[in-house]
Amino acid sequence: MRLAPALVAVSVFTSMGCRWRRRRAPPRPPPVSARIEVLDRARLADHAYGRVGDLRLVAGEVALTVAARPDAPGHRPMMGAIVDVDRAADDQPDPLLWWRPVWIDAASRAHPMVAALVDLAPCPNRSVGVVRTATVDGVSLRSQLCALGPGRFRVRTTARDLPAGATLADDINPGSASVRVEGRDEGWEGTTPTPWIELTEHGTTLRFETADPAVARRNLVHIAAETFPSAVTWMASGASSDRTLTVRAADPAPPPPAAGATLRLGFDDPSGADVPVHVMFARAGGPDPQPALDARAHGFASGRSVYLLDGHGDVSLPPGEYRVTASRGTAWTLHRSTVTLGAGAPTELRATLRPVLPPGWIAADLHLHASPSPDSRVTLAQRVGSLVCNGIDFAVATDHNRITDLSPAVRAAGLDHALVTAIGDEVTSAGSTLWGHFNAFPLPPVGEAVAPEDAVPPYYGVDPAALFAGARAAGASILQVNHPRMPPSIGYFDLTRFDAATGRASEAFSEGFDAVEAFNGIWLETPAKVREGLVDLVGLARRGMRVTATGNSDSHRLVYEEAGYPRTWVRVAQGARATLGERVFAGIRRGETSVSSGPFVTLENLTDGRDGVLVVRITVTAPAWVPVEHVELWRDDVVAQRWAVTAPATDGVRFETRAVLRLERDAVVTAWADAETPLPDVLPYPGARAIGFTSPRYIDRDGDGRVTVAPRP
Template sequence: MSEKKLPRKNFTGKTLLLITTLTLMPLLPFLISKCGTKTEMEIKDEELAKAPELEESINQIPKPKSITIKKLDEKDIENLKPTTPEEGSAFKAKPGDILVETEKIKVIIQQPSREIGVSTYGGNIIDADIKRDDGTFRDVVGEENWFWFLGHTLKPEKVGKWKENVIAATGKLDLLDFINANGLAETVFKNYIPNFELPFKVDEERPIKATKYFVFSDGNYVKIIDVACNEGKEEIPFFFFADIIDSGGDVEFFIPSSELKGYGYKSPLPTGLSVFKTDFIAFVSEKLDSSYGIFPETENNVSLIASGVAVIAYGMLEGDGLNSLLSIARGTSSKFITIKPSECLKNEKYFIIGNGSASSLTDEFFRIKSRKEKTEVYQVQGKVSISDLQVLPSKPRIAVFDKQNKLITTAGGDIYGNFKLVLPAGEYKFIAEIKEMPPSEPKIISVPSVQDVQLQIGKPSKIIISALEKKISGEEINIPAKVSFLCKGECPKKICIKGCEILSTSFRDYVYDPLPDGVQEVVFLKDGKTQEISIAPGSYKIVVSRGMEYSRYETEVNLQPGEEVRIKAYLHRVANSDGWLSADTHVHAVNSPDSPVSLIDRVITFAGEGVDIIISTDHDWLTDYEPAIEMVGLKDFLSSLVGQEITTFSYGHFNAYPLKLDKKEPSDGALDWAEKYDRYQKYGIKESEKEKFRFLRSLHPREIFKNAHLMKPENFARNIVQVNHPRSGGMGYFDYVLLDTLKLTTAIDPCIHRIFPPAGTCGGAEIVGGDTGLFIPLQILKDMANLERFDAIEVYNSYYEIPIVMNDWFTFLNHGVHITGVGVSDTHQKFQVHPGIGRTFVWVGKGNDLPSKFREDIQVKNTFINNLADGKVFISNGIILEDFKLCGARGNAEECAEMGWSNMKNLTSNFKLKIKVKSADWVKFDTLKIFINTRKTAAKSKKPVEKWPTPYYATSITPIPQEIEIQGNRFGWLVFETEIPLTPPAEDFWVVAVVSCENSCEPENPMFPVIVDKRVKPMLITNPIYIDQNGDGKFTPPPPTYAEESSQAPHYEDHQKNGKGIAPKSKRGKTDENNILEKIIKSLHIH
């Protein structure tokens, strides 16, 4: 059959164009992305900032043998096979970002973007890994970002290809919203140095054109060249090159030049300052076999590290790190640079990517140096052995020191003990360590004459253990649990971080998440099934636990090298919280820069502590724990909600939950608290005043609360906004805004916090008429439906700040405002800050109190959130509330009111308070306090009330021991129940109860090691019962008054005699000059 042709006259040129367009339209996105990429990604010379000798610096780098540059789409990202945050990864590439692949590495550079966090605008390396045989992409990179003028960074206008092996990000400077140096100076610094002033204005525009060049090599590194050009007519003083680095995934800091001489960054110095001379800074993940580091070309660099974020000031070292920091802050450093008009400057550094060891990074750096200096480097190999073991209990690390005992690097061995690394010629000392055992004896060798090293480590013992819950029926089920090894006498493996010839931190980070003295090891059993634990031989008391509701199992062992001991630990839920779901509403993990804990590790720790609901609240990032819970097999033990810690730098932190997560959005949909647009039109700012208000773009707290409330998932009736650690000095909302809790006014200048001033003019209270407007008006606070209010306050975040926040909370109650008090851990670690302590218990009703029920039933989730907002909640670190109600007459009948704003009742006489509490027998309690309309609690601006509020009623109590025997296993608990007649005030009133341990818990916490802080004592805090005594349907208690200047004497004799409070006095007070810098640096930790 021949093809039939249509007459040409039926098709005009326009018709053909139309048909062609319609045919190709579905393919246009593909054609644009594939065919149009070259032009779109190319950058022209005139778009760049160029410094003298830029070309020479680029040409020094050997080009890769092969290089591919492409814009990523969804399929490309999937094909990368990236590891996930569940495993501890920091991968965050989105479609449109640029992938550069050479024969050795894969690197992703972010396109121009906007996200709130350590890095704001894109144009940086965000993900990187070596090329692997299995094709996976094991990224732990956070982000390396500029930090110029103490708060400016690159805002790229374009990111693309300039040369065959060069990607450039070019644009102007803009504020890094994450850091507010002016706010820090005006609030924290001036608290300790009253006349302190920064030497220059941070929040002003500078006429700098800037470009960041990424030069790809034939090795495992990228050379980064930063260029700044002064396009203005005036000199620009006080300049220095600096970077701010988000550490990224589940990593350890490695900084051999620090006082720790290796791993970690929390300083052992008395000042607590993490300020170091920095030759280089590296990040190591043994878990993912991935590492990376920044290796500067410059010498005499100094770093400041806080909360997992590092700042490197290149070439700014003068004397030691501390003096360098002070000279920068004061503007007296001789290292400052003045950029002349039309002058361009550059800074160079190497971004090196490794396989999980520090030596894989230093190997590459030694090769780079040897090429430049025309010297030789040599490969050294070796093996770490343990007696007759073919496979080691864990991977060894081998610390390498020079003749002056300076740590050069650490090599990572495989599970068989084999290792290799590259070193220049010289004499070196090698020492090996595994995490379970003390280090080996040192071996000294000369390179290159000796290139093989054999090291021997002692043989560990082994515990083979399982944990089971023994039901009353006799049924046994495996349960998640925690195993603590308490040393009897000195611990066999000693951890030394100062004053030793060889510091423990030369091998791994023992300072970020240290175990308490006398504890050799803590191991979580993810499901309670049989698990092997290797440990140094010695004598131990082994404690197996599952949080506050369970009994604990204890046994003692004396382990010999190579000995194996089998343990089956039986636990029983002796203090069951029937009808309540326990939750931690403030939790961090790997998506927070200061929490190097994988999501899998995080859910294992929470299940092991017996928490029912984990609420993710990473810093300005939304995290979903459900995939990790499912991966580990914990769906019967733990459920979760998605939330965010809205982390403003200088005016407080606020949690919001639940929130709607969106993987397509920056930071997975987190609220951006610094607006993306200028606010001139919104506030009617005149053209002539635009410059004055140019940088006032942070959201007012009321705007934050409203926007966070609007981010609730569609299947929830509401969500919660919570004020975090309100009195934690440099992180606390109430402290930051200088709140007067009686007047509900603030004294701080909003412009300091980059907030547009409600009064329309910048200035403190003395300038704008007494109130700078940074708090919430009383009428809004009283309106439970108003989106501009907050719903909850962390009463228990730090155990030591409970009294201060209790005073604030009671003041709100006396204003007639319902705010739910919650208990949280704010945990960033696995051990030191205890998961689920404090803990919030929310009433959901019997039968609904299972994590699996919570996950499956949206009605239970809504009940949980509604009741949390309503105050059907108690706070605890060990004591369980079984009953709490206030009964009284209503007419001729008796009625009882329980916790919760919606449970408020009109009762008039014959009041009786009923309370019943219980605990496991290893949790002690002996004191009951009742607070009713406690009025002398209000704080003046700058004067938080630190003493405990005065109770209405207080008494010593004696709980009754209970015991059950199940198949030969005995389990005990304590119970106390009482009914107290009350004669409350004639007005509307609220009632809060506190049960604690004040006398029988000396000298140490009986809950240790279930709670690792030996100073923490058991405590339970209820939420209020509300009584509308006058029956008008409103809650109008007597208003609060200011606290007395002198200490408030308690009402009961034991307290007066022994001088013991429910919690120790808060760690606040007068500061001498030696502690000024310690206080300042602690204020930088972002919690």
């Protein structure tokens, strides 16, 4: 059938129009809504690296911060790395320290990208993005960050001139965040294929995904009974990688099981005043209980512990029989009892704790971590509470390469009367050569105009002498060598090949420190490592050095690595509370310290020893619950005299004697007390030992003004 001319024209036009539409490219989607901001103030939240001048790529309510400025000398080079993730406009903690491209050579060595250029660049989806370029050890890297939508991002990285056997990878440092990969639980380590990685902490989850084959590698750090986090290397299969990142609110934690029974706790001192306590719960033949503290109480719960800042609170537990241990550190008596809880009215438990040790000494913990450290989840409020409940009078905040001030948390908790704090920094060496960890204190407070990374003393790529000089320049009057013989690669004495038998060390060894952490809390179950610390103090005397012994918890957690175990007792002169810090530092510089995870040991010189006869008095004081079984008097690094303590345990002086040492030459003298019986349930470690020892006494036998100890035969 033939169509009318008009209809033919319309039909042809329509047909041609259809053919024309089919030949056109499909409509382009609208550009993704995103924007670039330049930081006008430093990011101050825990783990934050963002500094003024860095770039923020904002998509919806989520922003990624890219380090866009060169780093100061002596600081980790992070230019080009993604260093902060925010789900809101305010400055909040997040699960990421950094995310940056690296290439991995055939020997599995990582070559991190430090960008030579960070600039804006359009993305394929017409959104704005950030491009980072660098040549790293002969390999040219280009990495572009783009927004895909609200809370979603893409990073595409390419490499040129990649050597044979090498591959691209991502260096993802989650700090203390939980890390999940496909088919593995949260505690995974080693190497595993996975198309995704999830980091969760602070109410935020970051999910990294790829459609390409990828392998994740993580090597956790194991020291004694403890495990510490590490970065994740996510390896691609060649010279390009394509990753997406989705940022969302973390899934809510499951509600705790119904308790059904209430224990009403109340603790005071002999005057009737409320006393802060640390309460531990145990249940025979069953899993560790998980007590829940009433929200109205002044305190918090963690694991099988409850910390009561005013000694009072209602605790919820399932009905049953529990062993309850309430303590306030090694200077106080404790309370132990067994309670049977049932449904219905609360069961009451009230007790009085008494101080035991003599006045004139301050309990100090000079090595502590909280959430500003990348390997700790403890909040500042929790850290302050744990210190007070464990009877610490003076504390120094020493987060890894971070300046932390605990005093606002002390004031917020109303604990100014119980705890004085100082600002410090654990200068944690980094770079191609590691030298260990060192506490620097006191340091001045840092204003909000200064980024946390810029405020710390130099730590990256500097030798020990430069590291010590930088800490002194920052204001530190005391430098403490932390855990000097601790694997892996964090013990200064091991890394500088210091030989205590001769006093010799490598050329890199610097003597610019004042104190040595002879007892670190990680060695509570390993007395031989603590004795090693005393031997090292004698080895330093073989170099002509006089240093002070300290002992500190190095606490990164709450229930494990308990604050105040061990502690450094510092003899202080009388004075106003406002000057306590100055008096503590003066006592440390004088060497008037005693280290303890239980017994408190003092050593008094009754003669000066210059006639060849040194007379000393040794006194050991402890509450009855602290086991004391042996006392030793050391001359140099040899036990010269040893006594067994057989008297029944009582609160107060447990041992006292007058001892005589014959000296032919200069000597270092130390008193020590310990027990093979472990501490009771004030700590979760089944084998935690009660150990106490004094700082060395340097005896100038020949009167020449120096103490020179002969090498060990």
